[in-house]
Amino acid sequence: MILLLFILLAICTFIWQLFLPWWSICLVTIPLAFIFGRNFRHVVLSAIFSCGIVWFILALCLNEVNGSLMTSRIAVLFSAPSNLWLFIGCFVIAGLTGGISAAAGFSLRRLYGSNKPKVAFKN
Amino acid sequence: MRVLRSILLFVITLLLIFLLNRKTGDIPPLGKLLSPFSGFWQNNEDHNIDSEQLNIPGLKAKVIVRLDDNLVPHIFANNNHDLYFIQGYIHAKYRLWQMEFQTYAAAGRISEIIGEKAVDYDRQQRRFGMVYGAENTLKAMLADSLSAEAVNAYTEGVNVWIEALAEKDFPIEYKLLDYKPEPWTPLKCALLLKYMTYDLAGFSNDFFLTNILKTYGQPAIDSLFPSTPLNNNPIIPSGTSWGFLPLPLPVAPKNSIVNVPDIPYNHPPNPDNGSNNWAVSGRKTASGSAILCGDPHLGLNLPSLWFQIQLVSPDCNVTGVSLPGTPSVIIGFNEHIAWSETNVDADVLDWYSIKFKDSSRNEYYHDNQWKTTIKKIDTIKIRGGSAEIDTIIFTEQGPIVGTMDRKPLREFIPTGYAMKWLGHEPTQELRAFLELNRAKNYSEFVNALKYFQCPAQNFVYADVDNNIAIWVNGKFPLKWKNQGKFLLDGTDPANEWQGWIPHNQNPHVINPARGFVSSANQSPADSTYPYYLNWEFETFTRGYRINERLEEMNSINRDSMRLLQGDVKNIIAENVLPVLMENLNISTRPSEEQQIIEALRSWNFLAVSESIEQTFFDLWWREIQALIWDDEFGSKNMRYPDTEVSMNTVMKNVNRKWIDNTTTDEIESLQDIINQSFYLTMDSLNKSYGSDWKQWKWYQTKATRINHLLRIPTFSHSDVKTGGGRLMVNATASDHGPSWRMIVELNDEPLGYGIYPGGQSGNPGSYYYDNMLDSWAMGLQKELVVLHSPSEPNNHIVASITFNQ
Numbered sequence: 010m011i012l013l014l015f016i017l018l019a020i021c022t023f024i025w026q027l028f029l030p031w032w033s034i035c036l037v038t039i040p041l042a043f044i045f046g047r048n049f050r051h052v053v054l055s056a057i058f059s060c061g062i063v064w065f066i067l068a069l070c071l072n073e074v075n076g077s078l079m080t081s082r083i084a085v086l087f088s089a090p091s092n093l094w095l096f097i098g099c100f101v102i103a104g105l106t107g108g109i110s111a112a113a114g115f116s117l118r119r120l121y122g123s124n125k126p127k128v129a130f131k132n
Numbered sequence: 133m134r135v136l137r138s139i140l141l142f143v144i145t146l147l148l149i150f151l152l153n154r155k156t157g158d159i160p161p162l163g164k165l166l167s168p169f170s171g172f173w174q175n176n177e178d179h180n181i182d183s184e185q186l187n188i189p190g191l192k193a194k195v196i197v198r199l200d201d202n203l204v205p206h207i208f209a210n211n212n213h214d215l216y217f218i219q220g221y222i223h224a225k226y227r228l229w230q231m232e233f234q235t236y237a238a239a240g241r242i243s244e245i246i247g248e249k250a251v252d253y254d255r256q257q258r259r260f261g262m263v264y265g266a267e268n269t270l271k272a273m274l275a276d277s278l279s280a281e282a283v284n285a286y287t288e289g290v291n292v293w294i295e296a297l298a299e300k301d302f303p304i305e306y307k308l309l310d311y312k313p314e315p316w317t318p319l320k321c322a323l324l325l326k327y328m329t330y331d332l333a334g335f336s337n338d339f340f341l342t343n344i345l346k347t348y349g350q351p352a353i354d355s356l357f358p359s360t361p362l363n364n365n366p367i368i369p370s371g372t373s374w375g376f377l378p379l380p381l382p383v384a385p386k387n388s389i390v391n392v393p394d395i396p397y398n399h400p401p402n403p404d405n406g407s408n409n410w411a412v413s414g415r416k417t418a419s420g421s422a423i424l425c426g427d428p429h430l431g432l433n434l435p436s437l438w439f440q441i442q443l444v445s446p447d448c449n450v451t452g453v454s455l456p457g458t459p460s461v462i463i464g465f466n467e468h469i470a471w472s473e474t475n476v477d478a479d480v481l482d483w484y485s486i487k488f489k490d491s492s493r494n495e496y497y498h499d500n501q502w503k504t505t506i507k508k509i510d511t512i513k514i515r516g517g518s519a520e521i522d523t524i525i526f527t528e529q530g531p532i533v534g535t536m537d538r539k540p541l542r543e544f545i546p547t548g549y550a551m552k553w554l555g556h557e558p559t560q561e562l563r564a565f566l567e568l569n570r571a572k573n574y575s576e577f578v579n580a581l582k583y584f585q586c587p588a589q590n591f592v593y594a595d596v597d598n599n600i601a602i603w604v605n606g607k608f609p610l611k612w613k614n615q616g617k618f619l620l621d622g623t624d625p626a627n628e629w630q631g632w633i634p635h636n637q638n639p640h641v642i643n644p645a646r647g648f649v650s651s652a653n654q655s656p657a658d659s660t661y662p663y664y665l666n667w668e669f670e671t672f673t674r675g676y677r678i679n680e681r682l683e684e685m686n687s688i689n690r691d692s693m694r695l696l697q698g699d700v701k702n703i704i705a706e707n708v709l710p711v712l713m714e715n716l717n718i719s720t721r722p723s724e725e726q727q728i729i730e731a732l733r734s735w736n737f738l739a740v741s742e743s744i745e746q747t748f749f750d751l752w753w754r755e756i757q758a759l760i761w762d763d764e765f766g767s768k769n770m771r772y773p774d775t776e777v778s779m780n781t782v783m784k785n786v787n788r789k790w791i792d793n794t795t796t797d798e799i800e801s802l803q804d805i806i807n808q809s810f811y812l813t814m815d816s817l818n819k820s821y822g823s824d825w826k827q828w829k830w831y832q833t834k835a836t837r838i839n840h841l842l843r844i845p846t847f848s849h850s851d852v853k854t855g856g857g858r859l860m861v862n863a864t865a866s867d868h869g870p871s872w873r874m875i876v877e878l879n880d881e882p883l884g885y886g887i888y889p890g891g892q893s894g895n896p897g898s899y900y901y902d903n904m905l906d907s908w909a910m911g912l913q914k915e916l917v918v919l920h921s922p923s924e925p926n927n928h929i930v931a932s933i934t935f936n937q
Contacts, residue, residue, distance in 0.1 A: 031167035032149040067168035071176050079176045079304065079897025085846035086308075099166050106148060106163070113141035119134050 014045040014052065018059035022107070023067075031103075034060055038107050039114030046115040053108045060107030061100040068099045155310040165307055170300040172307060175897040181931040188935045190288050191217060195935040196922040202914060203892035203900040206442040206929075208922040215445040216282040216459040218935060220289025223439060223456045224316070227894040228293065229303035230435040231457035232313055233841060235320040238327035239263050240512065245309055247515040254512050256540045259524050259533045262330065265556040266322040272558035273322060279562045283318045286459040290316035304896060305842060324457035325562065329555040331430070333587035336481045337668070339546045342618040343769040355787060356773040359614055359667040360659060362780055365676045367590055367604055367651040368639045370658040376637050378662035382630035384612040406670050406863060407474035408697070410650035410678055411594040411602070413643065418687040422878040424594035425693050426463055426472025427870040429863045432838045434847060434902065436890030438462075438872045442918060443569065450569040451884060451918050453872050456894075460565035463874060465884055468572045469595045470876035474651045476588035478608055479666040480554035482615075482629075483546055484529045484622030496527050499625045503528070529622060530556060543768070550622055552629070554607060559585040574599055574642065581605045582635050590651035596878045601642040602649035604656040608633040608665055617667045633663050648682045650675065652861075671775045673703040673859045690875050690885060697873050698911040699861035700739040704779060705749045709735070711783050712752070715806040725814060728825055741831035741855040748828065750857065751816060755809035756782065763794045775859065782806075830855065836864055838889050838905065840896070847896040852889070854909050862911075873913060884916035 021037040029036070038056050046052035072080050077092055084092045152163030165171045181199055193210040195218045200206065205222050209215035223231060236242055240257030242250035273279040294313050306312060345353055364370075409426040417423050430437060438453035443461060452464015463472045488505075489495040495502045506526040513519050525532045529550040534540040536547055545551075560583040567580030577593050581603055584591075588606020593599070609629035620627040639657045641649060653670035681696055709732065718729055732745050739746040760781060761772045772778075781787045785802050793800050800808075821828050831853045840847035856862030856869070863869050874886040889908040893900035907914065917928045 026167070026169040030153075031163050031170055032153060035145055035149065064166075064168055068173050071168055071173040074176045074178050075897070075899060077176070078899070079172055079895075082846040082896050083172050086844065095166070098162075099168065102152060102163055102166050106145075106152070109141065109148060110145040113138065113145045116134070116138040116141050120138055 011047075011051065012055075014041060014047075014055040015059045017041055017045065018056055018107070018111075019063050022060055023063050026063075032106065034103065034106050035110035035113075038111040039117075042111035042114035043118050046111070046118065049112060049115060052111045052115040056107035056111030057104035061104035064099045064103035065096055068096055160308045161310050164310070170307075172304055172897070174300045175304045175307075175895055177893070177895055177898040179899045183931045184933045186933065186935050188221070188292055188937070190292065191935060191937045193937065197222065197933040197935070198919060198922065198926075198929050199931045199933070200917045200926070200928040201930050202440070202904065202928075204440040204442070204917065206444070206917065206919045208444045208919075210446065212445050212448070213281055213285045215443055215448070216285040217289040217292075219441065219443060219454070219459055220286035220316070221293050221935075222289075222441070223454070224290040224293035226892055227435055227439060227456035228290075228297075228313060229305045230841060230894050231290075231324065232316075232320075233305070234327055234457060235323045238266070238323040238330070243512055243514045243520075245311055245515060248517055251512060251514060251520055252541055255520070255522055255538060256533070256542065256545075258510050258512070258522065259531055259538075259540070260330070260334070261524075261531045261533075261551070261553065261556050262323065262326055264531070265329070265553070266319060266326045268556060268558040269325065269561075270319050270322040272560055273318065273562055276560060276563050278566050279560070282459040282566055283321050283562065286321060287316050287318050303894060308844075309842075321458050321562070324455060326555060328455070329587045332475045333478070333480055333555060334553070336479070336483065336544055336616075337771065338483050338616060338619050339544050340769065340771040343767070344765065344771075345618060347770075348764070356777050356790070357668070358777075359617070361655045361669065361672055362776050363672040363676065364655055364658055365672050365679055366655045366657045367602060367649075367675070368641050368657045368661070369644050369646060370660075372641050372644065372657075374637070374661065376634075378637065379610060379631070379634070381663070382610060382612050382615075382626075384615065385624055385626040406653040406674065408650070408652045408674060408678060408861060408863075409472040409474050409590065409592040410648060410682060411470075411592050411600040412648040412682060412685075412688050412693075413600050414598040416647045416682075416686055416688050417877075418689045419877065419879065420598075421596070421880075422594040422598050422600050423688060423690065423693055424465070424470040424472060424592060424600075424876045424878065425697060425874065426474075426592065427697055427873040428463065428472075428474065429869055430871040432836075432867055432869055432871060432889055434838050434840050434849070434890050434896075435894035436871075436888050436892075438888050440886070440888075440892060440916070444919075448570050449918075449920075451916055452874070453886070453888070458562070460562065461569050462565060463872060464569075465876045465878075465882050466569065466571070467596075467882065469574075469577060469593060470878060470882060470884070471568055471577065471591055471593050472874060473589035473591055474653055476590055476604055476606055476656065477653060477666060477669055478588045478606055479611075479616050480586060480588070480606075480609065482552045483549040483619045484527070484552060484627065485619060486527055486529075486532065486548060486550050486622045493525055493532075497623050498528060499623075526550075527622070529628065546619060549619065554586040554609070557586070557607075559607070561585065573597070574601060577601070578603070590653075590656070592649055592651060594876070594878050596880060596882065598878070599643055600649050602640060602651060604639040604651075604665075605635075606638070608638065608663065611664045613664045614667055615664065637663070646683065650678045650682060652678055668774060671859055673775075674861050674863065677701055677703055677861050690877055693875050694873075694885070694911065694913060696861065697870070697875070698856070700855040700857075702737045702739050702746060702749065702857075702860060704753065704775065704859060705735070705746075706737045708753065708779055708782055709737070709749060712756075712806050715803045716810060717803075717807055724823075724825065728814075739830060739855050739857050739860060741829070741853050743830045743855070744825060744828045746830040746855075746857070747833045748813060748817065748825075750830075750833075752809055752813040755812045755816075756805060759793065759800075759805045759809050759812075760787075760791050764790060830857075835866055836869070836909075837867055838902075839867060849902065849905060852905070852909050870908075873908070874916075875913065882918075884918070885913040886916050887913045 025033045042052045196208045198206045240254035407428040411424040414420040442451040450461045450466040452461040487497040508524045510522045527550045529552045534545045534547040564584035571577045585607035591603045593601040610631040652674035654675035655669045735745040757778045836852040837850040854864045856864040858865045872888045876884045887908045891900040891903045
């Protein structure tokens with residue numbers, strides 16, 4: 010169940026951010042990485058993609074509301090060559106914040122010298 | 133090692149979040165802004181409007197708001213408290229950022245939002261007494277039961293919206309600048325009205341004129357800056373009998389004019405704030421009902437200055453435009469009457485030289501004695517910096533705006549002078565609008581106008597009983613002729629305002645013989661009017677053209693009125709161009725220039741959007757005026773004579789002394805000036821727009837733009853394709869013009885049409901942000917939907933909001 014962390018992160022960060030500021034991502038990634046992480050690569054990749062994709066998909070949905078009226082204006086504001094760059098920016102910011110904070114969370118576990126997940130699942 | 137790694141990762145996480153969560157210089161907080169949970173994505177708004185049911189504590193009864201396909205709300209309330217409560221709520225729902233930002237701008241608080249760079253602006257606003265004036269007006273508002281009810285209910289409504297507003301739903305400007313809305317207060321309504329006063333009656337020429345007088349003497353003033361227009365086509369038709377016994381005028385003391393220190397200035401004022409309005413009697417219309425038209429020319433911005441609305445309560449059913457931030461309808465019509473305003477430009481701002489005892493400025497000499505100044509300590513909060521403390525000194529006349537250590541931004545403000553301004557006094561404009569919204573006939577209209585004091589407006593009126601009228605209306609100080617044309621000596625109280633012109637003696641006329649009334653900011657009355665209002669008014673051209681057309685038009689309908697609002701005839705060109713052509717030495721010109729001359733010769737003087745002639749003439753005329761006046765009046769402390777004086781100079785070949793360029797040895801004649809300026813124009817257009825003269829189209833060179841209030845290009849529209857221009861009836865200049873156009877047919881049931889260059893929503897992520905702009909640019913108007921009951925079926929209605937207690 011290598012995808013477990015990815016799925017949990019996606020669900021929890023989504024719910025969390027409905028009520029809390031955007032940086033509440035790290036309040037989810039740190040404990041989940043601590044509990045479910047296997048190694049740094051697993052933790053970082055899961056967090057980057059889960060956080061990034063949640064932002065990316067929600068941005069895509071909101072963009073569809075009126076044919077990217079605001080998105081296009083903001084793209085011009087940032088001198089971005091196309092709207093796509095805003096979606097990439099969105100993915101990068103969420104991914105970066107998620108990835109680094111998850112690594113921080115997982116690094117705590119390493120302080121205890123344990124490589125194994127706190128909760129074990131059989132593959 | 134692992135501990136170190138862990139600490140490092142946590143530090144990086146925190147740092148990253150910190151950096152992405154705050155504004156750095158002009159870069160908005162990227163984390164917040166790009167997050168789809170809270171950022172700009174949330175401001176993408178659906179084109180379709182959903183109906184809603186809301187529970188709002190504070191209402192006395194149920195209120196129904198129906199929204200039409202232009203997002204115009206039609207508010208049905210059972211009492212006036214609820215009416216203005218919901219007007220406040222709706223204004224905030226669609227225009228919160230704009231209305232709040234404008235109150236910050238009025239009060240001199242922009243530094244709180246954007247930091248250090250706005251401090252000079254803020255200080256000037258405060259020293260100008262904007263907050264002082266708004267506080268005085270608020271006292272008057274709250275002392276009046278009708279105004280107090282409206283302004284308090286309005287404030288409640290705005291605050292209900294703000295309190296329920298989640299951060300993700302903040303207007304985009306808050307997200308970009310990273311700040312939050314604060315609670316609304318009645319003072320903010322007063323500030324907003326003062327902001328309009330500042331825009332329309334917050335300018336004076338006294339400083340420039342005094343410099344000119346000191347430098348060139350009284351004859352120059354008499355010939356170039358006369359106190360009566362050369363072409364007088366006044367608002368109140370000549371020959372109208374005044375029907376009152378005027379008050380005696382105060383006598384001018386000797387030596388009232390003072391010496392002026394030399395002060396640098398920044399840029400010339402914007403002369404484009406003008407407007408048109410008129411009404412024609414049923415005698416001249418196809419339907420037999422009166423028609424009223426109005427188009428106030430103001431700065432063209434987004435979000436739009438105006439917000440369309442219909443307000444219905446048991447004693448009120450009014451449709452028109454409102455100012456976000458203020459209760460009531462400002463220009464519009466009800467079941468009985470219609471009205472519209474243009475600016476009078478009366479002189480209600482004068483400057484008094486102050487003789488201080490010493491540099492502490494604690495005492496000043498006035499009325500043969502030393503009096504104590506009042507010092508007010510003012511704190512300008514600055515975002516990301518420490519607050520600036522400023523001391524504002526008040527004398528009996530008013531605040532000292534410019535001091536040597538703190539020079540004002542606006543160039544007309546003389547240093548060390550006290551400012552006397554009607555805008556500082558407690559005035560009752562809100563009461564006037566509340567009464568106008570409910571007026572049923574002429575006498576109720578006049579009664580409402582008594583409350584309207586500043587900025588003085590020309591109120592045009594028409595009713596369903598086929599009456600038309602116009603009032604040059606405001607509170608006017610009783611002045612001797614030319615009092616306040618120049619800076620005044622502040623030690624002698626005889627130089628101060630001696631009283632007021634009684635309201636019933638304001639220039640006005642009802643049902644004049646010519647069958648129409650009109651105003652275009654020109655001189656209010658001919659020389660038989662016994663009082664002095666100002667020495668200079670708007671150049672005659674717009675008023676002349678409107679009157680010329682209305683005189684000859686018959687069987688008028690709303691479409692012919694719409695075309696008149698869009699009239700682009702260049703009256704200056706019509707008068708001046710033949711003289712220029714006569715004086716132009718054409719034999720030696722290359723063929724390309726011959727073509728332009730040919731085109732100008734056969735031009736019909738219409739400044740349509742594609743016109744090349746208008747582009748050429750516009751610049752040529754500016755070059756001519758610069759060549760005539762700049763050597764004498766181009767100094768930073770002076771100004772040019774009015775366009776009308778330039779026209780007279782060229783057409784009659786007078787003022788030859790001024791035509792000569794004093795910076796050259798030769799004596800230039802008018803013919804020399806005309807030929808030189810032709811070369812300059814040709815040269816300049818070639819450089820700016822390329823050598824293919826067929827590309828010099830007027831709309832491209834004029835480049836009309838509708839700027840976002842923060843000048844953010846992506847929220848603005850540039851190169852709007854329109855004809856017209858300054859001093860034409862269709863006064864669409866580069867960033868000024870008809871901010872609202874309205875036509876009302878006063879049938880048994882009045883029918884209105886109107887449009888403004890923008891849209892009802894202040895959100896750039898909404899279809900309704902600018903959906904009316906293209907129609908406006910084409911000169912079209914939309915029917916103004918009027919509903920009679922909250923359940924009336926109407927094809928234009930798309931949604932409704934029900935507010936329950």
